[in-house]
Amino acid sequence: MVSDPIQTQDGIILLKRISSIKISEKISASQILISVAEDAGNEEIQLRKNKADSIYNLLLHGASFEELTNQFSELRSSIENNGLIDNLELGKYDPVFEKNILSLQKDNDISPVFQTSFGFHIVKRISALPIEENFQFVETEIREKIMQDDRKQIAADFFERKAIEIGKAKGLNTEEKDFMFNNLSLLNPAYQDQIKEFQEGNLLFEIMDRQLWSKANSNLSGLKILYNQHPEKYRWNNPVKALIITASQKEIAETIRNEYLKNNSIDHIKKYYTELALIDSGRFEAQELIGVGANNARAGFVSEIAYNESDGSANFIIITEKNPPLLRKSFDEAKSTLINDQQALMEKLWMADLKKKYPVTINKATWNSLLNEVH
Structure with missing residues (x-):
C-alpha cells in the first residue's frame, strides 16, 4: 500500500510500508558497550568478550552499574548520563539489542553479555511506560522536530541581528580591560614580583636540568661504573616478588581478590581482569608493601584490601616468591x-x-x- 503524495520542504514524497512492529511500551535503559572493530581477529574478539564477562561478573557481585558505565563503557556519547538511552523507540535498533532489552521483565534487571555488530553489550532496564502513557511525549517530539527545521533559522537570524544592534547601541568598549590585562605586571607590583619569581625559578630549573638531571639520566656508562664500583651498596634487604592489583572501586578489587582465592591462578587474573585493574608486578621490599610487612613475606600470601578514601580506589597484594635477604639488585x-x-x-x-x-x-x-x- 502506497500513501497519498505528501508535500515537504524537500519536495513531494510517497511512502510505502515494508514492515511493521507492534510496540506496547516505551523503554528507558542504560548500557555498557565494549566495542569491537570491524576488522578485529578472533583473538581480539575473545579479549573484548573476556572484558565484558568480567564487568558482568562485577555487577553480579554488587558493583554499581553507573560507575562501571562511566569507567568502562566505550559508547562515549552516553557516558555523561550513565549510559542512559531515554525513551527508546523499538524498531530503530539492532534486533538482537531490542530482543535483550525486551527480555528484561522488571526495572533494574540486567541482561547477560550479548553481542551485536557493534560489540558486546550489557543492558540495564530503568523504566518502561505503557504506550497509552506515551501520548504526553508526542507534543514535545513534534516541537523538537520543528525546532530542527530550517525555518527556525529565520527567527534565530532575526534575534541575532537585534543582539548585534543592541550591543553597538550600548557602545561596549573593551579597550580598557585589554590594556589592564596586557599591562598587569606594570600596574600591580605584587603580580610583577610573582612573575619574576616564576621566571627565575624556571631559569634555575633549566640550569639544573642541563648540568645535572639530564646528564645523570643519559650517562648510562657512568651509572654502570658506579654500580660495579659499589657491589655491596645496591642490595635488597628483605625482597619478595609480588603483584600489586589496583582497581578504581573497592567492589572491583574485592571481586578480583575473591576470584584469586577461589582459583589460586595468576594467569586467570591476568586473562580476565587486566583491562579492569592495574596489575603491577616486580620485586619489592616486603616491609614497604602496605598490608604485608616482614612477617608475611612468604609466597602465596594475599593481603587484605587497602582502600584509598581520596579517590575511591582500592588495592591488594599477592606475594608470588620470597627471595633471599641481601640479594644484590x-x-x-x-x-x-x-x-x-x-x-x-x-x-x-x-x-x-x-x-x-x-x-x-x-x-x-x-x-x-x-x-x-x-x-
Missing part, C-alpha cells in the same frame, strides 16, 4: 638509586668547580660591623 632495579647518587656526585663536583671559577670573598670589616649591629 640488578642494574635496572638499582637504576633510580644510581641516578640519585650520580646526580649528588655531579652536583658536588659542579659546586666545587663554580667556587673555584667564581671565588667569593667577604669584606671582614663590613661583616664585623654587621655583627656588632645585630648584637
